[in-house]
Amino acid sequence: MTHWIIAPVVLPALLAPFIVLAARYHIGIQRAFSVAGVLALIAIAASLSWQVSDGSVLLYQLSDWAAPFGIVIVGDRLSTLMVLLTSALALFVLLYSIGSGWDDRGRHFHALFQFQLMGIMGAFLTGDLFNLFVFFEVLLIASYGLMIHAGGNTRLRAGVQYVLFNLIGSTLFLFALGSIYAETGTLNMADLAQRASLIGAEETVGIRVAAVLLILVFAIKAALLPLHFWLPSSYAEAPAPVAALFAIMTKVGAYAIIRVYTMIFPPDLEATAGLHDTWLLPAALVSLFIGMVGVLAARKLDRLVAFSVIGSMGMVMVAISLFTPAGTAAALYYIVHSTLAGAALFLISDLVRTGRADLNLTAQAPMAGTALTAGLFFAGAIAMAGLPPLSGFLGKLLVLDAAFETDLVVWIWAVVLGSSLINIVGFARAGSVMFWKAHGFAPPADTPADTPADAPALPRPATLSYVAVGGLLSLLVAHTVFAGQVHRYTTTIAEQLYAPDSYIATVLDTPGKLSTPKEEH
């Protein structure tokens, strides 16, 4: 048993209190430790991904208690890919927050950041449903602190809404876990997968309720319509680096749906047939469409990006809800793309805010560093809208290709292509108003201009900020260039997910195991 698999959880968990206790007044030391910690996380995540790339499953039993009695940490291809994605995203977000000075505008940014990473990593790695709940709470409570970092009334109000929405989600999660435990007597995922298939055809009422409650919880996290209402204002009001980190949080919901609904309640399980497999796809299509319409309707850039995140989550959920290996492989490719593109766009909108003090989509005088910012926005918009040559285009193509296996293929093609067009118009409008019209802009003659022409210009964003955004965009370019390799890898992930026998065997066939469950009830 290797201990490395729990390192992505333990490292930030130790680093965060150290930063609070030992480096509380020294922002420089905090920054150094935070960056060093994230670099170490990337190295650990890369080596873990390398270890499981041959299809093996890593198991860590906490306190050496065998599952299902103890909590297990499990690393397979899917978990380690998500851990690697999170740590790579965290590095660039951290660099941006240092470059732009966001981390110095309130207290304990780096400690909360590390706690947030701990929660996300734990959620990806745990093999126990109640432990998943605990890690959800860890990442949420850190996100509450990060969400209202640097204060401000609007942000606090958005924060209250965000916290309350997520508290209701957590309560729902507990109800779901209670029903699952009452029906099966276990909360270990591998054990559940075995027991769910043994439930008799007449006794499925409880487990069906539990399956629906659970998918509702994950849909709240994934901002699936009609449970998306928490997302636009909280992502728009959160500090930009925090919003960029939150780009992975919606993917935690998507990850949980993939994990639970391929292993515990797989699509061919009779007990839960006709539930999520019928209505998840329409809900995903609606959220894709509404997200893109929101892009067109938004009057501020941060809201525009938030709605594009909802739209791209809709795309991910369309691919997931096909519940086929090809669909899941496409979903995983798109998850990586959408995380990086969403994060990059949030950071770019902060670059715009630095340059012109607000984010209203109205023509104003050109801002400092406008050419570079406009170029980055252009690249980010191309990626998010799914135009060639960046990876959004390839991801969309994979989803459309996988959609041939379902009856709703016409609907999927129509909504995906139609919403892409709306999205392109929305981003083109925003870009041309902000960057193009600025050059022909003259303040109206009858109103006194707010800023006289000789007022000191707003500062250019720091070079490190540009480096961080450029890093995210270059990861997107790499995701495009190596699309063949990445897609082959996500295909092997999907194959592993739809044949969970090796996962279940690794978790349960250990010394001190429970005998195989007989027919329940």
Add this chain to the structure above:
Amino acid sequence: MELLVASAIGILTAGGLYLVLRLRTFPVILGMSLLTYAVNVFLFASGRLTTGAPPVLREGMTTYSDPLPQALVLTAIVISFGMTAVVVMIGLGAFLGSNDDHVDDRPEGEDDVTEGTA
């Protein structure tokens, strides 16, 4: 006993949901507390209801109560208690800052971006 516990969970949940839908900070937080009470009792009941049965092995006993839901409830209580404290603080901050305790979303463009000073 089953009827009593089930109706208690039901009434707590219904009251909690009603208060949450009031969309003002104080009723919503009260409603959240009621909901967490309801879910705690629900988790407790998920291990089946027994009276007077020990949760750990003991000489001469044949029936036991399930110890796992009790541990789960303990975790859930601690988490919900902490979360309630957090939301009270954030809610107070938002109310004192803007003199308004509605928790719904204002129309876009009505508010200005406020930066910096906490």
